[in-house]
Amino acid sequence: MNRTANFHKHVKTQSFELHVVSSGTGDRDSFLNTAKDIWRWVDYIHIREKKLNPEQQMDWAQNLKTQGVPSNRIVMNGLDQLDQHALFGGVHWGQAVIRRYDKDVLRIVDRPRLGISVHSLEEAKVAEERGADYLFYGHVYHSSSKPNCEPRGLSALAEVCSNVSIPVIAIGGIGPEHIAAIRTAGARGAAVISTIWTNDRPELAAASLRQAIVYSE
Structure with missing residues (x-):
């Protein structure tokens, strides 16, 4: 089995998750073209497009499926x-x-996996108490999407994780060079935006992130 096949196989078995969140630009064609190239390297692709109404976001999801992206790797972010x-x-x-939700409402058996974005330990505890299955915490490093905000850093990430x-799942300014550090801090995944969408070779960027995850184990 060649190196690429090994990485693809590992996507299905590893416990450190790789999430890719859409850029929010509303450019469907660019999103679909990139997503079809990277999905084999990642665990989840989030459709997070605040400019779109729910019907449009669902259309993006359906188009992802026609591009070959499995349904179980698509996350509807914000709906x-x-x-x-x-x-x-x-x-x-x-x-x-x-x-807005009582924790008993979210503990129903047949519901999708639920992630919550948090920015403090208090928010993390509330989200867990109300039934979240996982958390996004950040931004951990300097992020182009939050240029005027100081990063929260590894110590704060470790506090939430513990x-x-x-x-x-750590988010914010994460590249392949950060995977080992956030994993040591206790994160069980990484979420990225600009690392993929601003890269001229997004498939290579996704593969590099996957490689860093494999090598950090």
């Missing part, structure tokens, strides 16, 4: 209708949405 997304890999919300029992 709060749980019942509409049971056939996808999950939904992802912000703090405003999770706080005080919740659900997986914490």
Whole structure:
């Protein structure tokens, strides 16, 4: 089995998750072209497009499927209708949405995997208590999407990881060179945006991230 095949096989078996979040530009063609090239290297592709209405975002998801991306790797990020997304890999919300739901509502058996974005230990604990399956925490490093905000850093990431029992996915300025450090801090995954979407060779960028994950084990 060649090196590429080994990496592809590992995507299905490893426990450190790689999430790719869409850029938010609303450019469907660019998104689909990139997604079809990178999906084999990643665990989840998030459709996070605030400029689009729910119907348009669902259209993006359906087009991802026609490009060959498995349904269980597609995450609807920002849409709060749980019942509409049971056939996808999950939904992802912000703090405003999770706080609207009673924890008993979210503990139903047949619902999608639920991720929540958090920015503090207090928010992380609330999200876990209300039924989140995993967390995004960041931004950990300097991020082009938050140029005027100081990164929270590895110590804050480690504090969150050690005080919740659900997986914490680090986000914010993460490249292949950061994987080992965030893993040591306790993160059980990485989420990236600009590392993929601003790269002239997104497939190579995704493969490099996967390689860093494999080598950090």
